[in-house]
Amino acid sequence: MYEELAQAWEELTSEGSQFELETVNVGGVDLLSYKNQPASLRDFWLSSLRFGSADYLVYENERLTYTQAHQQVSSVANWFISNGVKAGDRVAVAMRNYPEWMLAYWACMAIGATCVGMNAWWATPELEYAINDAKPKIIIADEERLEQLMDLRDLQEFPQVVAVRSKSLPQKAASWHELVDTDSIMPSAQIDPDSDACIFYTSGTTGRPKGARLTHRGCVANAMSLAFAHIVQSVASSRAGIPIAKPTAREVPQTSALVITPLFHVTANNCVAHSITMAGGKLVHMYKWDAGEALKLVESEQITTISGVPVMSRELIAHSDFDRTDTSSLKSLGGGGAQLQPDLVQKIESSVATARPGTGYGMTETCGIITAISADFFLDKPESAGPAMPCFEAKCFDDEGLPVSDGELGELWVKGAQVIKGYLNKPEATSETITNGWLHTGDIARIDEDGFIFIVDRKKDMVLRGGENVYCAEVESAIFEHEAVTEVTVFGVPDERLGEVVAAAVYLEDTDSINAEALRTFLQGRIAKHKIPQYLWFLQEPLPRNASGKFLKRELQEKLIIENAS
Template identity: 60%
Template sequence: MHYTELLKAREELTGPGGEFEIVEAEVLGNRLRVYKNAPPSVREVWLSTLQFPERDYLVYQDERWTYADAHRDVASAAAWMAEQGVKPGDRVAIAMRNYPEWMLLYWACVATGVVVVGMNAWWTPEEMDYALKDSEPKVLFADSERLERALSIDGVTDRMKVVGVRAPDAPAPVIQWSDVLAHGGDLPQVTVDPDSDACIFYTSGTTGFPKGAQLTHRGCVSNLLNMAFSAASTMLATARATGEMPPPPEEAPVPVGLITTPLFHVTANNCAAYLITAAGGKIVLMYRWDAGEALKLVETEKVTAMSGVPIMARELINHPDFATTDTSSLQTLGGGGAQLPPDLVHKIDSSVETARPNTGYGMTETCGIITSVSADFFIDKPDSAGPAMPNFEAKCVNELGETLPQGEVGELWVKGSSVIKGYINRPEATAESITDGWLHTGDIARIDEDGFIFIVDRKKDMVLRGGENVYCAEVEAAVYRHPSVAECSVFGVPDDRLGEEVGVAIVLKPGEDVSADALREHCAGIMAKHKVPRYVWFLTALPRNASGKFVKRDLKEQLTKDLDSAQVS
């Protein structure tokens, strides 16, 4: 394989005078690796797309926005918000599925220094209420489904202005999105500090409440450059090794990305949408994931890149219409949010003649990717997540936080300009997760001689369900709120489609009797449906060690061997 060429390409691109030159700078009290030529904020990324007025930008069903249309609506929304007294540093919440308005509002905020609060579209009213109180937005933009939940929260319209998007029947005092657009106006002129918050994305909390991660403008811009660097270094190394030079940039097709995962996550927003937008490409949105519909869109919109959770790529390839659909526009197909099984890496490469497999490993806490790998390098090391991006230092540490020799397994820590500032209102959680600029990823990994990172286990007590992090402690906290439950233990159950499903073992209080469905209904009233346990076991006791702690690993191993003994939804 071409690992020597890859190392040379990375050094050349990031060295003095290189397109992705890396230097060190003082950032919020830490010496970090930064891109020397990075735009100072996300505002400049958005303004750079003014050069593509006639190109299609957003496609949703039979609706289309050109870049000119999008800039008009972004300016109108930003000017309207400014008139409502929303200033740089203030927060605005977006609660909706992947409608085009999500992207328009996102750019309207970040281009004027206003902080986006990305609300999880699956949240219950209780979860929404927590995040709204935690982030204190000046305005909430919500589609009809989320609006209904928000309006069930006491006093929500007294605490903030509420705008209904695609919600024509919304009651007063909800403001209509059409009124926002009718305001018109120019994008307010502001200077945005690189280390100010661009957005707050919530991650599942280990204590029952989600944590609001503060993604900075520097972090988001750095992630965009990481994505571009990964493609450039792989292409350069492969071309030099094979002698097959890629076409010049002016001859390359305009990128078209099919967004398949929620925009309130970094995978869809910071990775896919940023990269396509910065290149003047077209973003194709779906109402919900459907492999057959995705295939039609690939053919009709000439999609060049699709990424989602790994099951989406598998369902696309396995769909009955796959063989008769023109997928020749696809150049990359892959996923994030969970590791691609090695067989799927090879299947993508052999099934789609024009597309190469790719993946990235990252976190909300790194504004997107930490590593990326694609094409021949992914084929050669299909169980790897790829090398760390150049703005990161990466190391594996032992339980004492001591750096381990290369190749040894330990918790992966990373440090760089994409690491979040912290968690809002949670200084103790920030201190627990970040030490002297080093982010504790909670993943157990090893780094090989080529610098490629392999994720081998998870330190965090967490279920990774279809790309969504579900913390076991959060689900346990919800289960314990049922009056009949004496003890419970939540863990991941292997699942062919989603990677893992949520399972729970429960001990009821003496004399109590409750069904699995009743417990699920109880949980569904407290938290988003993807966190509700699918597998439920009722036991007389949970295994404990000598100190009285539950032995979760033994319990999981024992119960997942006999799934027939569970009550499954």
């Protein structure tokens, strides 16, 4: 099977093939890229017009075809231009996974504007920080985010507001209907492949989110990598006499995906939405994740692929309606955001009659996936994240920045067209994370003899809660704002549903000065809800430290008992 994979890999990336590689020089650094990829996301979007009357966006009782979506995107793009948006300007989107998200996104791509994805879970101060950081000319927001916008008092410059699905219209705000109500021809544009396509914010180690600058080249390369991963593993499996699809899977009229993770992350936007758009498929949006509702949509919309964080797959399979729901259209179940546990890989294979397990490992900083693995390759190596895609060089390095021997543990570094340009307004963070084109992932890994990558630990001080990165320093900073707190350390606690949840050990000199309920209330509005510690320990003595004064988190965690937490 692995010999067939190596052979198919070489054939598909060779000269004259669909995924032929080339070396491009970007900012003085040579990077691997796909020679035949579209030059920009504008070209990528325009190529989907050929899908015409096929369904594209579905939300509850609403349905848009590709033709209708292109008409609305053209109208929105022209509205942007008439309101002063030029190539390189920024347009922020702050909303749930409504269809308007994708329409606004493609309108930005069409004219060379940068789409800034605002985390819909942010507390008001976090939203305010990101607006001041990105300085968008326009912000498109749903009703919940509009309420937050109206509370902002320290904006350096207030952007033009567009209201989406709001019962009331704030003063001077435009309604989304104004943007899409006119027939327009798509405006022309020349777009540099290495210009910013979108900015997605990642949690910051210093307590402030960092705006990752994803380029057109990087985002299109990610879509190519996703297509390559499916094709190369299908070809290899077929040659090895192991069909990648189960014989029970039935053919459906259209590829379709359930959009179940936020579009302000690369999993939903770059991996799900881009790949489905490239294939002429259908994106089915949900108001929020609910396993029961998801099963209804799988049956009614004939969903073929579901890609989310591992807990979503677990909840889907465990739901009481699963066995009586027609899931025969489903061909792939899994996703990213966190490693699928080996037991879940086997559970998907055995529980879903038609679907194969699959996952991808990647980061915002790589515009999506670095690796991908599915079907029998995943069953054979359930602890692996798969091989790095062709447009990446991938190596493991020790703490001195020297490559480790094959199979040994080290920090995974990657280099290629998908690596971001850097962080917005943060040159120091950029230079710390990317050196000579090499992105330091912060993950400890090993690479086996077949080139498959195994992620074994995180170098970063971070909690991965249900696919959301929560940096411990950010939560610690927020807790330290309370005057009663003398010392605090934040860490992750394993959780069967979410993978990890946030926990904190707090030392108070005055033990009666605050309790868990009061501290959580204090944190509301300072940090997003999912960052507030689920477990709190109030200690009677200072936290243990090493000789250099750093808290001994691992030693402390081993002593703390969950049942004693508040």
